[in-house]
Amino acid sequence: MPGALLERGTRGKGRMTAGIGSASRRRISPCRWDPVLTTGRISNDILPNPAARRWPPSFSSIPGWLLSCEMFPAFLIKSVGLGLLAVARLSSAELAVPSDLTVDMSVPGEVNLAWTAANLRPYQLEGSMDLLTWAKVGVPVVGSGAPVSMVDGPVSAARKFYRLRVGAVRPGFDRYSTQRNDDESSGLVPIGFPISLFGRTETHCYINNNGNITFDRQLIDWTPNPLQNLGFTIIAPFWADVDTRPAKSDVVRYSYSSETVDGHPAFGVNWMNVGYYSSRDDKLNSFQLILIERSDTGAGNYDMEFNYNQVLWETGDVSGGVNGYGGSPSRSGLTNGIDRTVELAGSSSPTIQLDANPATGQPNLLTGLIYRSRNSNIPGRYMFQVRGGSVLGALAVNAGPNQTLGQGSTIALDGSASDPGGGAVTVRWSVRKASGVVTFSDPDILNPTVIVPTIGVTELMLTATSVSDPNVSASDIVQIK
Structure with a gap:
């Protein structure tokens, strides 16, 4: 190439x-x-x-x-x-x-x-x-x-x-590689230095083909679930149905103990020019995860980068995608799976994080992952500082308990959202799944009333976004049936 x-x-x-x-x-x-x-x-x-x-x-x-x-x-x-x-x-x-x-x-x-x-x-x-x-x-x-x-x-x-x-993707971080595969994971891989995340210290991780790393278990899931509901810790620059079997796709590559960033030891995983399920390589994505040791600021501290050079597809065929678009699209963020989540703005929203709108061909200049940034002047680079086990900017969001319809179709929602760092957040309710029309009294408050269809299951999503850092959001889903 x-x-x-x-x-x-x-x-x-x-x-x-x-x-x-x-x-x-x-x-x-x-x-x-x-x-x-x-x-x-x-x-x-x-x-x-x-x-x-x-x-x-x-x-x-x-x-x-x-x-x-x-x-x-x-x-x-x-x-x-x-x-x-x-x-x-x-x-x-x-x-x-x-x-x-x-x-x-x-x-x-x-x-x-x-x-x-x-x-x-x-x-x-x-x-x-x-x-x-x-x-x-x-x-x-x-x-x-x-x-x-x-x-x-x-x-x-x-x-x-x-x-x-x-290009936001840093060169190198390709000393080791996985085999061509679909939905597989590495064994435990050393990070090269201890990292503190959500109250735990980690020294190893699993590198999962589908655009993420985990610590407690390998993850074969190809359709990305809401991060808040997972029940385990995950770091996911681009969780989607990656398939590295097709000829034009590269494999997943990674390095530990041999790379540095600005003089600091670093761990990195490259998903460069990777295809999507099922064995599709007409569109290829290139993205990267970097963990940078920062014990100079405190034990277990580090910086984390999500780097994107190219995002042309978002969904595999079995996740409802058509030619790489729509269905259940990719998620980009990290979470402890319970009450601490960071997601990039637009995560799980169809087409807006792609380089261009597939319907019009126009670049997604305001929403595409390669055009925006966080704590960096390089488009496509999103940097998070992890200090004392907490991700600066992580938001806490809860859409409330699942509910069952009584005699009527009107429900009072009971959401909550906050920034543990004390910053202000905005919130918005949206419809993820419904058999008919859903009407909110006000979708931009935590506790609106909502009229839902009386047939089937309705899924509503509460999304919170940091006012000071709009590239950071978190979401949670409530079911009504």
Whole structure:
């Protein structure tokens, strides 16, 4: 895969040559690799796709500048060199890009790149038919500038612009791997350091193929259940029906004791380019879990990251999904299974956490996992601090006891929700399952009355969201029958 070079962090001298096919062979006009400022600081490079060609999904991108180029050869859209060219003039030290990259365009029809790589980052490529470009990391706003100077071809032709952004998935964490499988789990794997979570200290975990890790038991469940009701602890960056048997899917990979993040020992699991049930690989997801030892702040303390590079499917076929969409979609969060839960906003809600709306093809810029972030300026990265066994930002939610209808169809709900840290929360009731119309007196309070159908089982969900951190929510379900 073209991105492998960047993901592995190649050391030593690297060199790549990209050629142009005979139909495109011509003298290359000099390019001006000068940053072009638009309104404010541009956080992503925007590049054209002159040939409207498809691009392998797992590339990366980097916060930086809008590039201006008098002519951009079409063949570059196919090479790793595209990413390197995109970062050629960036100077921000925190990006850890090669400082000695050279671009040699002296030979007609070729571009030669040479560099000494110390710490390259993974890349992700995204396309847009306009300049809704990403002028601030994680916040889509309308950009400005000179897009005509970045295209190859008639100014009047319809064109699609590309940008590169920093991939949230950290390189490495792939020393060990599982076998190709569906619904299986590893044996107990050492984390490499003790972690304190919800009043317990853990040193080992089970790595489950379906996008999560557990501590008390292996978990084969392919349809994600409400986290609050599990009765056991789980950390789930993307709990869904992952199937690594198809040919285009990679297997689950992980590392312990051999990796660090910012000098701290780290444990990580990669679900990179994984398919979904049943043996489907027409869409692939890439996400990662990282645990970073932080005993410098207290025994058992650590940071936790959910990192997402690509989310194209959300549901397996047997979970009610159709072509990877709908049904009982993925859940992203962690819980002790009783009274402490953190879920990312949009968890278990159909389609909104995907990279794009499958019905319209439009990017989910405000809700997609790869576009948002938490405690990070890198889109797709959600960081949680675990201190003294508690997850900062965990919410407590209870939808109340299950109820049985009496003579009428009106029920008084008895929900509760709070932030143990003292922060404010908002709440909302929604319908998960019903045989007819459900009417709330007010869905945005904890204890509304509700009119439900008198036939069948009705399931209502109470969701609480942190006011100060809207990317954090928790939910619970009550049944009425």
